[in-house]
Amino acid sequence: MTPHELLQLPETLLWAWRKVRRCYQIADSLYDQAELAAFDLNLEAELESIRQDFAAARWRGRPLRLIPQPKKPDKLGNPRLRQYFELAVRDQVAWAAVATVLGPELDRKMPAWSYGNRLYRAAWYEDEAAEQGSPQLNIGPYRHASGHLYRHFKHSWPLYRRHLSLTARRMVAAPIDLTELDHGERRALDQAEGLVYLDAQHWTREAPPGDTLYAASLDLKKFYPSVRVEAILRGFTSHVQGFATDPALTSLVTQMLRFEVDDNGLNAEMRAAVEPPVSAGHYNGIPTGLFVGGFLANVAMLSLDLKVDTLLRENRGIAHFRFVDDHAVLAYDFEELCNWISDFAGLLEAFDIGAAIEPDKYVPPELKYILDPETLKDEEDTERPLERGEALISRAAKAAAINGRKPTELMTRTLAQVSMLAATDFDLLTDAGRSQRLEQLEWLLLANIPEQEIRGDTRMAFAAARIALLTPALFRPDEQLLDAHRTMQSYKAKKQLSETETEIVAGLQQTIVDLENSERADWEALLKRHFGLLFEAFTAHPDKARLFIRLIDFCRATGHxxxxxxxxxxxxxxxxxxxxxxxxxxxxxxxxxxxxxxxxxxxxxxxxxxxxxxxxxxxxxxxxxxxxxxxxxxxxxxxxxxxxxxxxxxxxxxxxxxxxxxxxxxxxxxxxxxxxxxxxxxxxxxxxxxxxxxxxxxxxxxxxxxxxxxxxxHRDAPPPYWQQIADAHRENDLHDTISLRRYPALLPDYVWTAMNSDTTRLALDDAGWLLEAARANPISFQRLDTTLPVVAVVEARLAVPETGMTLFEWVETVRDLHASDPRRSEWTALEIVRQVVDHFLKPDSADLFAIPELDALDRLHPESIIISPAWRDVPDHVKINGNMTWEGWRKVTREHPVRLIETGLEDYRYRENLKEKDRQWPRRLRPIGQLLWGLLRCSFQLPTAWNIRGQERGLIEIVAGDLERLPISSFTLSLLRACLLPRSVETSFLIDFPALFGNEAGLASDDTQFDRPIKSPEALAALLGHAQAVLVKSQMTVLEYRPRQLIPVRLEDITKMDDGIDPKIEELL
Structure with a gap:
């Protein structure tokens, strides 16, 4: 498939939506929450609209809405506002799709010394390797289903700072002394991933006298607004294979890069305060607020980065690092350092990216005057040094000098503390341990720490967020108060109290009041103190919006x-x-x-x-x-x-x-x-x-x-007030019409009339949804035109007389049985699904479903699977002393197998969104998984949101929570995950579309060990049989032949599953 075709895959757009949704969830910026909700409500149509525009290679984005954001005050402490734009949700999703398809190829080409806004990919340590040494770091393919757009913070900024420090050590000492490194630095050594600076063979020079190196840093001026869209387009053209020869893709991306600014809706004062100034109309830059803006900046910089990387490999006296617009340079010689920065500035101009170095942000600041001597003539510059010539160079060199063996200026101790606190599970700490950690968080929040290691707003926002999150967990009930309540309850349980006991109760009542007041006062004092700490940090940095938000979050979490x-x-x-x-x-x-x-x-x-x-x-x-x-x-x-x-x-x-x-x-x-x-x-x-x-x-x-x-x-049922909400829905409003689908049993009469007059409202795979509505509203259903295919299907299904029970009726029957009844067991649920799958593997059966045609899976539905009455009314001959045994029950299930209704029932809620020509097996597992999920929880009540088309795809993750709570064996749990969770579908794409995961060469580490895909119907049948065999090993009969089932659980089963056709049961037990 070409990149243009990959853009049109349903999964590509769904993954893009998940990434955008996650970005909004963690955003600390202003956006229209109603617009986001409207897009989500109409998700299926919105994603299809994007797909159609992609297919036609046309795009017209909504103008960028200017919403200025606070930025760091100027040198005089005056507050400032920077450019920020609100983009349409549709535009955000489209760009996320472009990053999903084109991103892996581009990100993979980036030099290892560039860390900012790198796209998300799996990374984990193989702890088994620790027996031979340190744990082995594995870098897997780029991943999308989780909704992460960029790599985690710990794999970006902390890694950047640690590699900078480690490179300085390597430049002066080939073997780095591991005993001098903390845990994070040792891990960072394993995460080199092609960083030649940490290769002992890269540095050919001898260590300088005193291990002296020279370090400098620089920023690019107004980076995002200054990057020209032409540079972005050149990056795509130069580095995406086939981009230049695909006119449709080239035209599409070119149109998407045509940004227009809309500054309406802002008052004149707000517009005038924006830095850099921006006016309505054409915008030639990366809009701050575009979630993939960091990715586009990397695309624009890629040609320059690769040129710099080539020069670095030739000149082994320099180490250059980049984190977005923040650059750091290490050199053996100060003059060489200055020359490199000067050459880099020339390259920036030569590659015509649009960005330029910010003269006022050099570290050390003396570099500004050395690299551009004309600035020494600026009489308004109050920070001009008095030195000139060699004296100025000597001063700058002294300021840039560091000890490479112990680069204290580059150390990452604060980062180590942040990482430790981020990884701490406070629920497992003692009260003393929690107090200690909170003291460390308070220090991080208020301490005056240099920003070279970690930005002050990032550090403070982290500490504030942790304090706001952890403060509620500090509450500890007063033990004396608990004892007093228990004693009071014991007296209340007595029918009559003696005079002495009455006096005791009166004293207890006063004691309880006093203790409650004391407990409340202590708690409120703690909340006041912590809120005061957060407020102090905010007032010191009012421009840090995240600190302000954490104050509100604290009030919500604690009630303060x-x-x-x-x-x-x-x-x-x-x-x-x-x-x-x-x-x-x-x-x-x-x-x-x-x-x-x-x-x-x-x-x-x-x-x-x-x-x-x-x-x-x-x-x-x-x-x-x-x-x-x-x-x-x-x-x-x-x-x-x-x-x-x-x-x-x-x-x-x-x-x-x-x-x-x-x-x-x-x-x-x-x-x-x-x-x-x-x-x-x-x-x-x-x-x-x-x-x-x-x-x-x-x-x-x-x-x-x-x-x-x-x-x-209200995941599974309408709230008590739904009717009042329903009455406010407007008949001709698109989003109201979609919203009413949420509860098919409660459809207003005008919706039934509209379904009859507008034939586009119902698709054939709405049959399952319409069946629910018809059963609850039979009179209204009878008014529908039976010539409509979906209506005819539902009408025929309602008219079918069945001698057995559908799965809906079966779960209603077994739900009220004793938990130990075999009919309600996990084994029985697996048996039903196994028999269904077997129909596809036995071509000699007379049932139409027996033909091994996977399209029949699209019609699998609880309504189309019939259970024999013998399963409900178990014959006496399989019982002993009136109790059903496991052996007898298994005999019943084999003698009276499940039956499939020939026509089945199409229901979009029970299948993946398949394209006409895409009928692959891995994408057909969902209906089977949902059948098993419903049987195990004794309910086929789906989340009400799934009644709205598109939500069954966007919200499949909610199944994961249910799976964790089900009392089932670990192996069955792994089966359900393989059938239902989004990652399993994504994993099945790894082989078919390796370009989506940056793994065309197959060099990425295998990250599917814990979630192997089920490759065929035969493999699924074998795995179902194995799951049953695991359960049989743990079945027993207790007193009076009562059946019991132990639930076998193994960590290996939870995390690893064989995908072969004939798994060896004894190896997994």
Whole structure:
């Protein structure tokens, strides 16, 4: 397949969507949450629309919406705003698809010394190799199904800094003394991946006197905005095989690179403050805010990087490193260092990338005046050195000098601490251990640490996020209070109390009150202290939006009342030089609060949560409703002019309040009333769903999908308030129409009328969905036109008289049986699926399904599989003393096999989205896996979101949580994973489309050891038989011939599965 054809694969677009969705989930920037929800709600049509435009080699992106972001203050401490754009979700997905297809080939060509924005690929240590030495690092293929666009932080910036330090050591000492390295540095040695600097043979010069080296760093000026799109296109043309000779692909990418800026919706003050300035119209640069922008920057720089790499291999006196726009250079000689930087600046200009070195960001700063002596004449430069000539060079050389053997300036001790804290499982620590780790986090948050090793905002944001996350886990119930409650319960259990006992109870009541007050006071003091630490870090760096967000996250996680201090800060900075920064942060706060309102509202209805978790959710909403939000953004002022991004955040806040009120209505009606009151004050009207849609210009179906997709609430059934939401759906609104599909049994009458008049609303593979709707609404179904193919299929299915039970009826039967009844067992579920698969392997059968034609798998459905009545009404002759035995039950299942209805039933929820000519076996496993999944959990109730076309693909990951909770054997679990999880489908593509994974040469390490694909129906049948054999080994009969099943679990089975046709059972037991 050509790259242009790979772009059109359904999986490519689905992977791209997963990457974009993950980017939005972790984003700390402003975006339209309703637009994202609308795209997700209409996912199938949106991805198909992108595919069609790709196929036609046409693209017209939406103009870039300018939303300036805070940036580091200038030298005088004045706040500044930098360029940032909001792109259409559709454009983000399209670009992610391009990166998915073209990225692996380009990323693989990048030099090892370039670390920033490298595309995600599997990497793991083979600990078994530790017996012969250190664990072996394996680098697998590029991967997509997980939704990661770029490599993890630990494989980028920390690795960059550690390799820089290790290279300095290698330059002065061929054998590096491992005893002087920490754990992270030793691991970094294993992660060289082609970095010649760490090869002892690369450096041919002798160690300089005193092990002295010279180090410098530089930044590229306004990197993303300065990179020309022509340089990006040249990168694709030069380094993607076949790109230049594929006119369709070339034309498509060229059109996608035509960016236009839309600065409407911003006031003049905000537009004027942007650095660098940008005006409406054509934009020749990489838009900051484009998720694949880092990838495009690497594409633009690739030709230059490869040229630099060639020069470095020729001149073995220099080491050059790059992390996005941050460059670091090591040299044996200071003059050589200066010459290299000067030559690099020339190469930047020669390759016409558009980027240039920022003179004010050299380290040491004296390099600015050495490399460009004219700057010494700038009388406005107050930092000009007094030295000139050789004196200036001597000063600069002294500042650049480092000890290569012990490069303290390049050390990574802070990084090591960050890595250690990131890897720590706080649930496993003692109270003393937690306190120690929190002290380390506090130090990271507030300490004045040089930024060469790790950026200050990154370090502080990490510490703030960990503190916000871990503080709730510090709560420890007072043991005296617990004892007092237990004693009180023992007295309450008595029917009558003596006079002495009555006095004891009265004393206990007062003791409990005192202890509860003490516990509350101690807890609130701890929360106040931690919030104060976060607030102190924020006020020191108000331009770091992530620190501000962590304050809000802390309030949500703990229920602490921090809005008072935040409101005061907002009020104090509403005017003056900080006003634009305050505008941005206030809007960002409302966006974050909206999502937290939804999660807190959902938590208040979840009975499985701890009391303190529900209490934190309640307090968060209660505190929020008391807060003066108009100090963040004037949402309550009807005549206040709002910019576009402010309106988006206000709309999300109102929607969250309205929908959240419905959520908390039953457990907390007073809180629900207060939420509606606050929403009413913003809307200046009744806060009902219909008004919400009218005021926000987004359908109620979109907002309702936003609620469910954000919280994963009401996964399997509609909420009690659904009818009120349904009544607000508009008949002619696209997203409302799609939303109503979520509950087929509750379709409004006008939807049935519309299905009859608009034949495009139902596809043939909607049959399963329509069958559910028809059974719940038989009269409405009878009005449908039976000439429609899908209606005819459903009508025929409803008319079929069956002597047996469908799988739907079977699971209803066994659900109420005793857990030890063989009919409800894991073995029986496997037996049903095994018999179904056997139909495809026995050509002598009279059943049409017996023909080994894989297309029949598309019609596999619980409705098309019939169980004999003998399975329900087990004959007495297979029982002993009235109890069914395992031997007798197995006999019944073989004598009365399952039967398949000839026509089957097409249901998009039970299969992969297949193209007409793509009928490969690995992509046909999903219906089999879903049958087994439903049998094991005794329910074929699918997630309600899957009733909306496209969601069954985008949300298949929710199955993973169910699989972990099922009480089944480890081998069966591995089977289910192979059939259902997205990675298994991706793994099946490794052989067919190696270019997608950067593995055409087959050199990547094999990362499928733990999830081998099932290669054929024969292999699946053998594995099902093996899974049953494993269970048989653990079946037993107890007193009075009662059957029992032990659940065999082995770690090896969980992580490794044989994919052969005839696995040896004894090797896996």
């Amino acid at each position: 009342e921090g809005f008072g201090r935040l409101s005061v800060w907002m009020g104090e900075h509403a005017n003056g030089q900080y006003s634009l920064l305050q505008t941005y942060l206030g809007t960002l706060a409302l966006q974050r609060l909206a999502r937290h309102i939804l999660s807190a509202s959902a938590d208040l209805t979840r009975s499985h949560l701890l009391h303190r978790e529900r209490s934190a959710a309640f307090n968060f909403i209660d505190n929020l409703l008391r807060a003066d939000l108009d100090r963040f953004l004037p949402v309550g002022l009807a005549d206040a002019p709002l910019q576009r991004f402010e309106r988006d955040a206000r709309n999300a806040l109102v929607a969250a309040l309205v929908l959240g009120a419905f959520e908390v209505e039953t457990p907390h009606p007073g809180l629900a009333a207060a939420m509606r009151k606050r929403a009413s004050s913003i809307l200046s009207s009744t806060p009902d769903p219909s008004t919400l849609a009218l005021v926000t210009n987004h359908s109620i179906g979109t907002w309702y999908h936003w609620l469910l997709s954000s919280t994963r609430a």
